[in-house]
Amino acid sequence: MDYGLGKRKALVGGASKGLGLAAAKALAAEGCAVAxxxxxxENLREAAKAFEPGQNILTIAADLSTAEGVRSCIARAGAWGPVDILVNNTGGPTPGRSFELDETAWGKAYESLLLYTKRMCEHFVPGMRQRGWGRVITITSYSVKEPIENLVLSNVFRTGVTAYLKVLAREVAADGVTVNTVLPGAYRTERYEQLLENTARRTGRDKETVAAELVARLPQKRFQKPEELGALVAFLASEQASGITGAAVPADGGMLQSLLS
Ligand SMILES: NC(=O)c1ccc[n+]([C@@H]2O[C@H](COP(=O)([O-])OP(=O)(O)OC[C@H]3O[C@@H](n4cnc5c(N)ncnc54)[C@H](OP(=O)(O)O)[C@@H]3O)[C@@H](O)[C@H]2O)c1
Structure with a gap:
């Protein structure tokens, strides 16, 4: 199936590794130019090797958790050309329970998850609306539907991100711009290795035991593959998905148990 993305430009955050890289690769495979x-x-140089010769790739080194980093990313992307597809994604917040994290950690999570998403949308969505076509796809977590133990910052700020984007989706729907979120469950990326290590330390077990116990509890009895999430992002960016907006789409291998997930 041709997704109709051959002339589109996509800007993907957190794209040197893990889920962001998988999303970038899936979009490039559909013919998008990808930043x-x-x-x-160094991570970006390594990531660039994962693309096929002839795929149109730009790398931008910027810390998306700061206002200055977002500004410099916007400046580089602006010189590159109009962004049609914005994939919001950064590193995950510090793990911890309700009373375990200080206000510095809360402030950092607020800025790198919620404020970052708002800053990027505020800059890129007006151009999409003017051009009558755009896609905003934000990688959050299944925590927005079922809060996760020991990830209070993800539970709190990703829910805020989801609420912000749900309202934005309706505000821009008439201008050809769709706004959706994807909700990963358990992909064994670097981030997940850190979470497994954290649980192992907290519970006094070794990491592989923690991982094996988790897999046994997962409905599909396996970690998901980043390419699976990449494929979902590419589909949500496609022409075919032009009627899907305001959705929070689980990419969790069936981890969510709620009837309304
Ligand atoms: N893996 C899962 O199963 C899972 C489940 C639920 C939610 N999530 C969330 O999904 C997101 C992506 O997860 P992942 O597993 O792909 O993580 P990952 O493997 O740790 O990759 C994170 C990527 O983001 C980049 N990054 C981190 N902080 C950044 C920042 N401040 N500015 C710009 N880029 C930054 C990293 O590169 P640099 O180090 O070069 O910046 C890297 O390319 C995270 O927010 C994570 O919490 C993941």
Whole structure:
């Protein structure tokens, strides 16, 4: 199926590794020009090797958790051309329970999840509306539907991100811009390795035991593959998905148990 993305430009956050890289690769495979953003030049150089010769790739080193980093990303992306597809994604927040994290950690999570998303949308969505076509796809977490133990910052701020984007979706729907979120469950990326290590430390077990116990509880009895999430992002960006907006789409291998997930 041709997704109709051959002339589109996509800007993907947190794209040197993990889920962001998978989204960038899926969009590039559909013919999009893709700008990959992450903090480290070295990680970006490594990530660029994952693309086919001839795919149109730009790398932008910027820290999306700060106003200055977002400004410099916007400046680089602006010189590159109009962004049609914005994939919002950064690193996950510090794990911890309700009373375990200080206000610095809360402030950092607020800025890198909620304020970052608002800053990017505020800059890029007006151009999409003027051009009559755009896609905003934000990687959040299944925590927005079922809060996760030991991830209070994800539970709180990603829910806020979801609420913000739900309202935005309706505000821009008439201008050809769709706004959706995707909700990963358990993908064994670097982020997930850190979460497994954290649980292992907290519970006094080794990481592989923690991982095996988790897999046994997962409905599909396996971690998901980043390519699976990449494929969902590419579909939500497609012409075919032009009627899907304001949706929070689980990409969780059936982890969510709620009837309304
Ligand atoms: N993996 C899962 O199963 C899962 C489940 C639920 C939610 N999530 C969430 O989905 C998001 C992506 O997860 P992942 O598993 O792909 O994580 P990951 O493997 O740790 O990759 C994170 C990517 O984001 C970049 N990054 C981190 N902080 C950044 C910042 N401040 N500015 C710009 N780029 C930044 C990293 O590159 P640099 O280090 O070079 O900046 C890297 O490319 C995270 O927010 C995570 O919490 C993941």
């Amino acid at each position: 990959l953003v992450s903090r480290s030049e």
